[in-house]
Amino acid sequence: MTSVDVGLAQRRGTVALAGRETRRVLSLWTQTLLPAVLTALLFLAVFGGALGGRIGEIEGLSYVDFILPGLLVVTAATQAFANTSTSIFQAKSEGYIEDVLTSPLRSWQLAVAYMAGGLVRGLAASLMVALLAVPFAGGLERPAVAIVSLVLTGLLFSALGVITGIWAESFDQHSFVAGVVIAPLALLGGVFYSARTLDEPWSTLTRLDPLYYLVDATRAGFTGFHESPTPVSLIVALGVALAAFAAATLLFARGWRLKP
Amino acid sequence: MLDTVSASGTDRTALLVDRLTKTYADGTHALDGLELRIPAGSFFGLLGPNGAGKTTLIGSVAGLVRAPSGRIFVFGRDAVSDARARLLTGLAPQEVHLDRFLTARDVLAYHGRYFGMRRREAEGRADELLEVFDLTGKARTKPNRLSGGMRRRLLIARALVHRPRLAMLDEPTAGVDLELRHELWRYLRLLHGEEGLTVLLTTHYIEEAEALCEQVAFIRAGRVVDEGAPAELVERHGGERLEDAYLAAMRS
Numbered sequence: 155m156t157s158v159d160v161g162l163a164q165r166r167g168t169v170a171l172a173g174r175e176t177r178r179v180l181s182l183w184t185q186t187l188l189p190a191v192l193t194a195l196l197f198l199a200v201f202g203g204a205l206g207g208r209i210g211e212i213e214g215l216s217y218v219d220f221i222l223p224g225l226l227v228v229t230a231a232t233q234a235f236a237n238t239s240t241s242i243f244q245a246k247s248e249g250y251i252e253d254v255l256t257s258p259l260r261s262w263q264l265a266v267a268y269m270a271g272g273l274v275r276g277l278a279a280s281l282m283v284a285l286l287a288v289p290f291a292g293g294l295e296r297p298a299v300a301i302v303s304l305v306l307t308g309l310l311f312s313a314l315g316v317i318t319g320i321w322a323e324s325f326d327q328h329s330f331v332a333g334v335v336i337a338p339l340a341l342l343g344g345v346f347y348s349a350r351t352l353d354e355p356w357s358t359l360t361r362l363d364p365l366y367y368l369v370d371a372t373r374a375g376f377t378g379f380h381e382s383p384t385p386v387s388l389i390v391a392l393g394v395a396l397a398a399f400a401a402a403t404l405l406f407a408r409g410w411r412l413k414p
Numbered sequence: 415m416l417d418t419v420s421a422s423g424t425d426r427t428a429l430l431v432d433r434l435t436k437t438y439a440d441g442t443h444a445l446d447g448l449e450l451r452i453p454a455g456s457f458f459g460l461l462g463p464n465g466a467g468k469t470t471l472i473g474s475v476a477g478l479v480r481a482p483s484g485r486i487f488v489f490g491r492d493a494v495s496d497a498r499a500r501l502l503t504g505l506a507p508q509e510v511h512l513d514r515f516l517t518a519r520d521v522l523a524y525h526g527r528y529f530g531m532r533r534r535e536a537e538g539r540a541d542e543l544l545e546v547f548d549l550t551g552k553a554r555t556k557p558n559r560l561s562g563g564m565r566r567r568l569l570i571a572r573a574l575v576h577r578p579r580l581a582m583l584d585e586p587t588a589g590v591d592l593e594l595r596h597e598l599w600r601y602l603r604l605l606h607g608e609e610g611l612t613v614l615l616t617t618h619y620i621e622e623a624e625a626l627c628e629q630v631a632f633i634r635a636g637r638v639v640d641e642g643a644p645a646e647l648v649e650r651h652g653g654e655r656l657e658d659a660y661l662a663a664m665r666s
Contacts, residue, residue: 160497160498160501160530162530163497163501163529163530164497164530166527166530166531166532167527167528167529167530169527170524170527170528170533171524171528173527174513174515174516174524177515178515181515182515245513248511248514249507249509249511250511250512250513250514252478252505252507252511253511253513253524253525253528253572254528255477255478256476256477256478256500256503256505257500257528257529258497258498258500258501258529258530259528260497408480409480413473413477413478413479413480414438414439414473414479414480
């Protein structure tokens with residue numbers, strides 16, 4: 155191995171670890187993809203189908219059309235987060251993370267490789283929900299905006315998952331973040347309502363939630379309707395995702411809770 | 415202090431450790447200015463009681479311990495700052511931790527790829543090592559379905575996939591029965607002889623060091639208290655066997 159260029163070795167290693175993470179998602183699809191799709195479909199059936207007729211239109215959109223983009227964002231976010239946080243937590247608690255920690259991969263490459271698995275899981279689950287919702291929902295006004303927004307969602311929550319996976323020292327801690335941080339972000343992100351129809355402090359709280367910008371941009375991509383300027387939403391989301399990625403990289407670099 | 419400038423840049427020294435000190439967050443002083451030089455191509459044993467610093471030393475070289483103070487060179491490469499040192503080093507940790515989502519063959523192949531091998535090259539090397547370690551029949555078996563002895567062999571094989579020049583084996587026979595211990599010795603002799611590896615072996619077992627190692631260092635409280643060929647150590651400390659020399663060195 156001494157003749158191999160170290161940069162090339164690191165790139166190959168990053169691709170290999172990303173491949174391992176992706177393979178884990180696909181081989182465990184009944185655990186990684188199916189539950190998320192079923193949950194999203196239940197939301198669509200209950201809120202879009204059973205209750206949607208009574209709720210009527212929001213911002214000129216049918217309720218199904220209004221909530222579908224948000225459900226896709228929440229699906230991408232929760233699945234991306236669950237993947238990276240669980241994978242790293244398992245590797246750490248079972249000790250086999252030492253195999254990649256002794257490799258020549260740089261800290262940012264470790265973060266990228268783990269995030270790749272989260273991104274794949276988040277986007278695959280969202281895509282499946284979107285395809286199953288086609289018969290009930292409207293079209294796609296600006297596909298590129300929707301795709302960019304969902305990719306940013308996957309990246310942001312994959313990075314948050316990396317941070318959580320490194321931080322958590324028990325399964326309870328791991329679940330705590332999912333329940334106390336991720337779930338409120340999803341519920342306050344404007345998936346089920348329009349932020350501008352809310353009273354204070356809920357309107358402001360919603361706008362402090364990075365997920366709100368991702369939901370709003372994705373909704374703009376699907377329906378054309380948005381509350382905030384779409385470039386601003388995407389820039390905010392990109393900024394938060396980059397900050398989370400930098401934090402994840404820093405934790406790997408310092409070996410915090412990974413190395414004694 | 416070791417002469418790091420002259421020694422680190424040569425191929426004659428596989429591992430050079432200079433004034434290595436490591437204190438853990440709980441205040442434990444694991445390494446206390448440890449100095450060590452391991453010649454390339456040697457089979458080197460590190461003997462010491464529990465808590466002497468053996469695993470911390472190996473973890474520091476492999477990147478599993480947060481950077482201690484002092485310097486470490488692997489074939490002249492700084493082990494902390496130069497990623498090339500990682501490519502030259504293979505580690506079989508004391509505890510057997512193997513990726514439970516992968517088969518035995520994939521454990522080896524993915525390891526090779528993490529260390530920069532192409533997929534086909536890594537898979538070929540995995541097959542080769544499965545054969546060497548008599549695991550070919552278990553290639554498609556996941557680690558949690560292997561016996562303890564097989565898992566231990568797979569762990570050692572994993573350390574060798576990327577063709578390191580320095581293999582560090584941290585108590586590879588701890589807790590294994592006598593039959594498996596002798597089996598592992600056979601593998602280790604084979605690898606050292608045929609692949610020209612430098613082997614750093616930590617062990618509690620004096621007879622293991624006597625049977626395998628050309629050079630031995632005694633380590634106590636984070637420092638090397640003596641080192642040399644087993645016969646030299648016996649001569650220096652008196653007694654008839656390495657065990658006598660070890661006990662004398664530990665008491666001194």
